[in-house]
Amino acid sequence: GDSVTQMEGPVTLSEEAFLTINCTYTATGYPSLFWYVQYPGEGLQLLLKATKADDKGSNKGFEATYRKETTSFHLEKGSVQVSDSAVYFCAASGSGNTGKLIFGQGTTLQVKP
């Protein structure tokens, strides 16, 4: 079945460090791919998305490129801030793009001043 796998956390970085969170997916066809962020005590917020191969999603300094050949959608940011501390979820749309989202297990990011 369809699945999404993220790198295990937690990830601890110093402010202004470079961030990479790996995400790979297994799906039938060509799903849309998403990164969501969850701050403590809150729901999920869409961070960025890509709907087809080679698309790059970007928002707030975060970027991710849809790589069909490696079935990956790694999240990157060049210089993290303390305010980026949160849990990050990679997700893929289910088969047939019916709206069902399949999430990875989440990666906790802690940024220290």
Next chain:
Amino acid sequence: DAGVTQSPTHLIKTRGQQVTLRCSPKSGHDTVSWYQQALGQGPQFIFQYYEEEERQRGNFPDRFSGHQFPNYSSELNVNALLLGDSALYLCASSFGDREDTFGSGTRLTVV
């Protein structure tokens, strides 16, 4: 413009009881999906409602049921609660092929 609103925010129930969670979608959205997020895990899809019908369902037992009303709001019902049903329940709404907007969730604790 209010986003997705869920009620209640927190809830404590006893094993074997029944619970109803409520969701009001974002204005203009007509599709509602429900997810269960266990502690430390990613959200798991429960089901999706569109035009008052269950359109798609995840791998959850029949104890989980739902409803969508003509105003697009939705309820999630869970019968015969188990300790393992303790989780954050997230509602998401959408319109057409646009991405989901999530609510802040209802934290259910079963004791």
